[in-house]
Amino acid sequence: MTEYHIKEIAQKIETLKLEATELKKMSGGIQAIDRNIDRILASIKMLEINISDLASIL
Amino acid sequence: MKGVEQYWNPILETLPREKLQQLQLKKFQNIFKWAYEHSRFYHKLYSEAGIEPGDIRTFDDILKVPKIEKAMMRDIQGKDPFPYGDILCVPLTAVTEYRQTSGTTGQPIYQADTWQDWEGGAEAYCYALYAQGYRDSDRLFVPFGYNIFIAFWTYHYAGEKLGCEVIPGGVLNTEARILKMQELRATAMGATPTYVLGMAETAIKMGIEPPKDLFIRKITVAGEPGGSVPATRKRMEDAWGAKVYDQAGSTEIGHWGWECRYQCGLHVNEAFYLAEIEDVDTGELITEPGRRGKMVITTFDRLAQPCIRFDSKDVIEWSAIEKCECGRTFRLIRGGVMGRADDITKVKGVLLAPAAIEEVVRAVPQLGDEYEVVVTKKGDIDDITLKVELLPKCKAEISAIRETLTRELRTKTNLRYNLEFHDYGTLPRYEVKAKRFKDLRKGD
Numbered sequence: 001m002t003e004y005h006i007k008e009i010a011q012k013i014e015t016l017k018l019e020a021t022e023l024k025k026m027s028g029g030i031q032a033i034d035r036n037i038d039r040i041l042a043s044i045k046m047l048e049i050n051i052s053d054l055a056s057i058l
Numbered sequence: 059m060k061g062v063e064q065y066w067n068p069i070l071e072t073l074p075r076e077k078l079q080q081l082q083l084k085k086f087q088n089i090f091k092w093a094y095e096h097s098r099f100y101h102k103l104y105s106e107a108g109i110e111p112g113d114i115r116t117f118d119d120i121l122k123v124p125k126i127e128k129a130m131m132r133d134i135q136g137k138d139p140f141p142y143g144d145i146l147c148v149p150l151t152a153v154t155e156y157r158q159t160s161g162t163t164g165q166p167i168y169q170a171d172t173w174q175d176w177e178g179g180a181e182a183y184c185y186a187l188y189a190q191g192y193r194d195s196d197r198l199f200v201p202f203g204y205n206i207f208i209a210f211w212t213y214h215y216a217g218e219k220l221g222c223e224v225i226p227g228g229v230l231n232t233e234a235r236i237l238k239m240q241e242l243r244a245t246a247m248g249a250t251p252t253y254v255l256g257m258a259e260t261a262i263k264m265g266i267e268p269p270k271d272l273f274i275r276k277i278t279v280a281g282e283p284g285g286s287v288p289a290t291r292k293r294m295e296d297a298w299g300a301k302v303y304d305q306a307g308s309t310e311i312g313h314w315g316w317e318c319r320y321q322c323g324l325h326v327n328e329a330f331y332l333a334e335i336e337d338v339d340t341g342e343l344i345t346e347p348g349r350r351g352k353m354v355i356t357t358f359d360r361l362a363q364p365c366i367r368f369d370s371k372d373v374i375e376w377s378a379i380e381k382c383e384c385g386r387t388f389r390l391i392r393g394g395v396m397g398r399a400d401d402i403t404k405v406k407g408v409l410l411a412p413a414a415i416e417e418v419v420r421a422v423p424q425l426g427d428e429y430e431v432v433v434t435k436k437g438d439i440d441d442i443t444l445k446v447e448l449l450p451k452c453k454a455e456i457s458a459i460r461e462t463l464t465r466e467l468r469t470k471t472n473l474r475y476n477l478e479f480h481d482y483g484t485l486p487r488y489e490v491k492a493k494r495f496k497d498l499r500k501g502d
Binding site for chain 2: 002004046050051054057
């Protein structure tokens with residue numbers, strides 16, 4: 001049976017989100033950064049739905 | 059296929075029921091709070107009902123939350139923020155996608171989505187396609203006019219997410235689509251049951267036998283009940299030599315239910331949706347299997363235009379199967395979406411669900427795929443006519459077919475019909491959703 005390290009994965013997802021958010025803050029309004037970060041954040045949200053949202057109930 | 063490789067997300071899809079319900083309650087609380095705080099429409103609705111986020115502590119509390127329905131959305135749209143009205147929870151600048159309902163039951167409903175919402179729709183669909191055996195080695199053909207309706211857009215995006223190669227067959231006509239499928243050896247497609255059967259009919263006319271001359275081995279159908287009507291499914295599978303999987307969803311909700319490879323009903327994707335079934339007449343919550351009611355559904359993670367306790371009017375029932383062989387813990391719906399509560403009508407005092415007629419017609423091999431039901435009123439008495447197409451070379455069997463139809467219709471629907479036999483190919487054909495039930499008593 002495969003063992004999943006949900007809390008550790010959720011932690012990494014949180015780190016990704018923080019990094020992406022930080023990067024957007026540093027963009028100086030460059031649209032090529034901001035808009036791509038928005039897409040990255042949408043994908044990170046999918047990771048949260050799939051993993052992070054479970055961390056508190058498991 | 060066994061083990062974790064059969065799941066898109068082995069953790070969520072096999073979560074013990076009590077954990078799943080814990081997750082659903084938490085997600086319901088989150089979306090309720092989000093809508094209460096960001097949408098004037100929801101804030102007013104909930105304030106008038108005297109309910110606020112802190113009041114949702116249990117599943118019983120959820121039942122106190124007012125439902126929404128299409129008519130309410132029609133009332134608010136067209137106003138600010140234009141065109142969605144004050145149901146919108148995000149600034150208009152955050153909206154990246156517009157789709158609308160087909161307007162089958164009235165003025166179309168506008169649907170706003172952010173990119174994240176759109177990702178969420180594709181993500182939910184990935185659960186379905188992966189469960190149906192779609193993999194990155196598949197070449198998907200989408201024989202559908204990409205347009206303002208949501209149908210099959212999400213199939214396309216989910217296919218890409220899975221790593222499949224997706225061929226958009228939008229502007230081609232049916233013949234060109236069939237030739238392109240053959241040329242590129244497409245292995246899977248998504249369409250309405252009506253169009254799956256219509257394409258097979260066209261292919262035969264072109265001298266192409268889909269099971270032998272094409273490479274399609276998986277078909278996902280949506281938009282009509284046919285995928286879960288056994289006789290219709292058999293016709294599709296025989297015509298294409300492919301497995302046919304049913305899938306349910308709508309513009310306002312997303313793709314909430316799907317069949318896995320074991321095909322014992324539609325799994326409700328309970329990680330993304332909360333589906334309730336309620337009695338059509340009394341509104342009483344139905345939790346036991348085998349009792350039909352209409353679905354009230356909540357989408358958990360769609361933020362621009364949330365769908366909270368939406369009265370979908372889809373008629374469904376819980377399955378008695380507690381755990382599917384696939385190992386998923388997502389609850390099963392038996393027999394798919396059987397129709398809309400609006401379509402289930404009384405004829406001669408008897409409740410009639412049009413899908414029951416489809417099951418009878420499609421089980422008679424001497425009849426074509428198309429049929430039409432017309433209900434009229436003669437004086438005070440309802441009159442119901444079933445028009446069917448007789449396949450070429452079956453005319454000699456007409457008496458036996460009439461007898462079979464009369465008997466089966468009587469058994470399955472408790473009604474007697476006027477039967478009209480038409481030449482093969484003469485009843486209307488449809489590309490997307492068919493309109494085979496015509497109730498002329500309502501001026502239809």
